[in-house]
Amino acid sequence: MFRKMLAQVRKIPRGKVATYGDVAYAAGFPGAARQVAWALHAGHIDVPWQRVVGAEGKILLTEEHGFEQRMRLQSEGVQFVGLRVDMRTQRHAFFGKSKGSLKIGKSKGPKAKAKAKVSTRSGKTRM
Numbered sequence: 001m002f003r004k005m006l007a008q009v010r011k012i013p014r015g016k017v018a019t020y021g022d023v024a025y026a027a028g029f030p031g032a033a034r035q036v037a038w039a040l041h042a043g044h045i046d047v048p049w050q051r052v053v054g055a056e057g058k059i060l061l062t063e064e065h066g067f068e069q070r071m072r073l074q075s076e077g078v079q080f081v082g083l084r085v086d087m088r089t090q091r092h093a094f095f096g097k098s099k100g101s102l103k104i105g106k107s108k109g110p111k112a113k114a115k116a117k118v119s120t121r122s123g124k125t126r127m
Contacts, residue, residue: 017073017091022092057084078090
């Protein structure tokens with residue numbers, strides 16, 4: 001499992017990042033984000049560990065390790081918005097189109113509005 005996860009981390013190009021969940025999914029183990037962290041913690045020198053970040057681009061390492069990760073990413077040209085990596089532009093796409101380029105959020109279309117309606121005991125419908 002760890003070998004497959006580390007192989008996916010090695011595929012992340014310079015200037016791009018992926019989340020722990022992205023790496024787990026690409027390795028064939030969806031939902032195993034924590035195991036990606038364990039695999040990286042094993043300390044393989046040839047693995048670009050700094051290119052793996054938490055959900056929504058957050059650096060999860062603390063203190064000097066987190067600072068080192070940010071400095072390494074910035075030296076590769078990774079852009080930050082505040083304390084997070086700009087995932088819309090910096091996310092690596094393991095399978096073609098990047099998840100970061102997809103629209104995230106609730107749809108405001110007619111179907112979404114229809115699903116939002118809930119009937120109450122009195123028979124009235126509310127949004």
